[in-house]
Amino acid sequence: MPETRMLYRRVDEPGLASIETYRRRGGYRSLTRTVKEIEPEELLTTLQDSGLRGRGGAGFSMGKKASFLPRGDTDKFLCCNADESEPGAFKDRELMQKNPHQLIEGVAIAAIAAGAGWAFIFIRGEYAEVADILEGAVAEAYGAGFLGADILGSGQRVELVVHRGAGAYICGEETALLDSLEGKRGNPRLKPPFPAIQGLYGGPTLINNVETLSNVPHIVANGADWFKGFGTEQSPGTKVVSVSGCVQRPGNYEIELGIPSRELIYGLAGGPPEGREVKAWFPGGSSAPVLTAAELDLPYSFEALADAGSMLGSGSIIVADDQVSIPALALRTARFYHHESCGKCTPCREGTNWTVKMLERVLSREATPMDLDIIASVQDNIIGHCLCVLGDSMAMPVSSMVKKFRPEFEEYIRRVASDSPGLGSDGAAGLHALTGTSSLAPASGPHA
Amino acid sequence: MSAEERRRLIEAMRPEDAEPVPQLHQVDVPDELRERIEAAMAKYPQVRSAALPALWAVQRHYGWCTPEGMREAAAVMGVTPAYLESLATFYDLFRTSPVARHQVLVCHNISCWLRGADDLIGALCEAAGIDAHEADHGGANSPDGEVFVKGFECMGACDLAPMASIDERYYGPLDTDDARAAVEQLRAGSEVLPGKALAERPAAGGPEPDPDPRVKEVESGDA
Numbered sequence: 001m002p003e004t005r006m007l008y009r010r011v012d013e014p015g016l017a018s019i020e021t022y023r024r025r026g027g028y029r030s031l032t033r034t035v036k037e038i039e040p041e042e043l044l045t046t047l048q049d050s051g052l053r054g055r056g057g058a059g060f061s062m063g064k065k066a067s068f069l070p071r072g073d074t075d076k077f078l079c080c081n082a083d084e085s086e087p088g089a090f091k092d093r094e095l096m097q098k099n100p101h102q103l104i105e106g107v108a109i110a111a112i113a114a115g116a117g118w119a120f121i122f123i124r125g126e127y128a129e130v131a132d133i134l135e136g137a138v139a140e141a142y143g144a145g146f147l148g149a150d151i152l153g154s155g156q157r158v159e160l161v162v163h164r165g166a167g168a169y170i171c172g173e174e175t176a177l178l179d180s181l182e183g184k185r186g187n188p189r190l191k192p193p194f195p196a197i198q199g200l201y202g203g204p205t206l207i208n209n210v211e212t213l214s215n216v217p218h219i220v221a222n223g224a225d226w227f228k229g230f231g232t233e234q235s236p237g238t239k240v241v242s243v244s245g246c247v248q249r250p251g252n253y254e255i256e257l258g259i260p261s262r263e264l265i266y267g268l269a270g271g272p273p274e275g276r277e278v279k280a281w282f283p284g285g286s287s288a289p290v291l292t293a294a295e296l297d298l299p300y301s302f303e304a305l306a307d308a309g310s311m312l313g314s315g316s317i318i319v320a321d322d323q324v325s326i327p328a329l330a331l332r333t334a335r336f337y338h339h340e341s342c343g344k345c346t347p348c349r350e351g352t353n354w355t356v357k358m359l360e361r362v363l364s365r366e367a368t369p370m371d372l373d374i375i376a377s378v379q380d381n382i383i384g385h386c387l388c389v390l391g392d393s394m395a396m397p398v399s400s401m402v403k404k405f406r407p408e409f410e411e412y413i414r415r416v417a418s419d420s421p422g423l424g425s426d427g428a429a430g431l432h433a434l435t436g437t438s439s440l441a442p443a444s445g446p447h448a
Numbered sequence: 449m450s451a452e453e454r455r456r457l458i459e460a461m462r463p464e465d466a467e468p469v470p471q472l473h474q475v476d477v478p479d480e481l482r483e484r485i486e487a488a489m490a491k492y493p494q495v496r497s498a499a500l501p502a503l504w505a506v507q508r509h510y511g512w513c514t515p516e517g518m519r520e521a522a523a524v525m526g527v528t529p530a531y532l533e534s535l536a537t538f539y540d541l542f543r544t545s546p547v548a549r550h551q552v553l554v555c556h557n558i559s560c561w562l563r564g565a566d567d568l569i570g571a572l573c574e575a576a577g578i579d580a581h582e583a584d585h586g587g588a589n590s591p592d593g594e595v596f597v598k599g600f601e602c603m604g605a606c607d608l609a610p611m612a613s614i615d616e617r618y619y620g621p622l623d624t625d626d627a628r629a630a631v632e633q634l635r636a637g638s639e640v641l642p643g644k645a646l647a648e649r650p651a652a653g654g655p656e657p658d659p660d661p662r663v664k665e666v667e668s669g670d671a
Contacts, residue, residue: 002663003663003664004663004664004666005663005664005665005666006666006668008651009665009666009668010665011651012650012651026668075493084604085601085602085604086602087557087558087559087601087602087606088558088559088602088606089602089604089606090604090605090606090607092604093604093605094607094651097646098651118493124604125504125539125541126541126553126600126603126604126613127604128616128617129616129617129618129646129647161491161492163497163500163501164500164501164504165500165539166500166503166504166535166539166540166541166542167539167540167541167542168538168539168540169601180500181497182494182496182497183494183496183497183498183499183500183535184496184499184535185534185535185538186538186539201493201494218666218668221668222668230666238666242606242607244559244606244607244609245558245559245562245563245606245609246562246563250559250606250607250609251607251651252607252651282558286557286558286602316606318558318559318562318606320562324562329558332557332558332561333558336557336558336601336602339601340601445566446561446562
């Protein structure tokens with residue numbers, strides 16, 4: 001059974017985004033039990049026992065993270081990271097669009113577990129229509145007494161604000177998100193102190209991804225053992241995986257972690273178009289080192305992908321088929337991170353800039369063999385040298401492409417060496433085969 | 449300005465030259481704008497958190513973040529206009545120059561690019577009379593002031609690739625015919641790309657058989 005739908009159960013049921021339909025399906029029972037019957041400590045224990053790992057990329061235990069917040073009366077905060085901006089990721093958008101109350105219930109329960117009186121859903125500004133849906137749902141939840149100063153007369157308080165970003169990938173980084181939410185430019189902060197100790201407005205803050213929090217009502221309703229019945233021992237539960245790029249049925253698929261990656265790409269997403277083969281794939285968004293066709297049988301799990309030198313990340317697969325030029329893909333990837341670098345740390349600001357310039361040289365057939373080594377060394381000098389991992393997120397995939405597809409990069413360079421200087425953009429027909437046909441920028445098209 | 453001139457200018461600055469926070473009586477804030485910003489300020493434990501909502505309000509009111517609009521918002525919030533301007537120039541969705549009536553952001557990131565985003569931008573620009581290179585590098589307005597086209601980074605809709613956000617609503621997958629139709633529809637003020645909107649689309653790549661043999665639905669005590 002390739003798909004196991006927990007968060008996506010009857011996802012296209014008409015009216016699911018409304019509180020009536022959600023409640024008819026049993027929604028808000030977990031929150032009701034939480035405020036009436038369950039002590040916060042017991043709630044934390046259940047979340048920890050469930051083994052739920054963060055679905056935003058890092059995969060850290062959600063319950064453990066919540067338990068790091070100090071107890072007592074200080075003002076604490078919960079931030080739901082809905083700034084989904086990783087290229088290839090679109091699961092949070094659909095979870096919020098189709099089933100906003102599942103998230104709101106999860107936020108309210110997690111806030112109570114962490115003792116946070118204020119909760120925020122930081123949603124990227126591009127998701128305007130989803131933010132509208134979410135705001136409507138939050139208003140419904142307030143109206144029904146599931147949010148506010150006195151939830152269902154229990155004395156528990158959770159205020160929930162939907163906060164719209166304004167277009168900056170960096171705000172998905174948790175400390176940049178906090179700065180942005182405080183009304184500043186989204187620059188990452190030095191850690192430690194970690195947000196659990198000193199986060200929003202200087203107070204202890206729990207930050208969780210949309211999908212992570214959407215799991216919470218199900219865990220509270222059915223218990224940790226039930227939840228551990230899905231997925232693998234180290235990664236219990238289901239995972240919504242976004243599959244896109246060169247596949248016939250791009251979309252979100254909810255699976256139990258550990259199924260073969262091939263099953264996801266071919267079985268569910270339909271594989272590449274007729275007559276084409278997978279050449280390279282990002283298993284965890286564009287920040288993940290690429291894998292090759294030979295690695296399609298890897299189990300899709302945090303552990304197996306890490307062992308293979310890549311990562312599951314946010315669970316977003318992008319497939320490139322055998323028509324795609326890998327150097328052009330590398331440039332397309334690098335340009336994104338160059339654009340999104342906030343500029344605070346030099347290795348990222350300069351490293352992304354020079355990587356783009358060098359890859360442009362490769363694609364315009366002006367590079368020398370030495371350039372490939374310089375590209376590789378620039379990536380090594382970014383990784384681990386900045387406040388956040390934005391620069392690393394370019395360095396890892398670009399390095400992997402140069403390493404795994406080096407002959408293809410060398411092909412561009414060999415043409416330079418063997419051609420006379422007179423062969424410019426109108427050179428031999430063979431050169432055209434190496435470049436895109438787009439008029440937008442030299443060699444910007446995907447196809448070799 | 450040369451480096452030497454800049455150095456002299458900076459050296460000549462005194463603390464009292466810093467731009468003051470404009471006072472409400474010095475600006476003429478439209479009531480609607482003021483109400484929106486004050487409502488946002490009331491929603492947060494700390495008012496500065498309303499800075500992005502305030503800029504959104506300015507952009508909705510004036511079409512873009514005009515210097516006057518930012519000054520008005522600054523007066524309501526009690527911050528300097530420069531503070532808001534530093535935000536407006538940081539975030540990609542805020543415009544700090546005049547913008548056409550309709551905004552078309554076209555994703556040019558990996559998944560859309562693999563599925564023809566370059567052609568989509570090209571067709572949109574051709575239909576709107578815009579230089580495609582300019583549109584893909586920062587955005588450009590059509591000469592008639594009706595359409596603004598901008599190549600944009602991943603908007604989280606790779607299932608619709610290649611896609612575009614038109615006046616804050618997602619549409620996809622789009623081909624070059626859709627591009628031409630969209631520009632015509634925007635100019636005519638009619639419904640844009642019926643049947644192509646995200647809101648009308650089922651999950652997981654399209655309609656499924658019911659029950660779908662590939663799908664196990666989990667019974668949960670909660671929704």
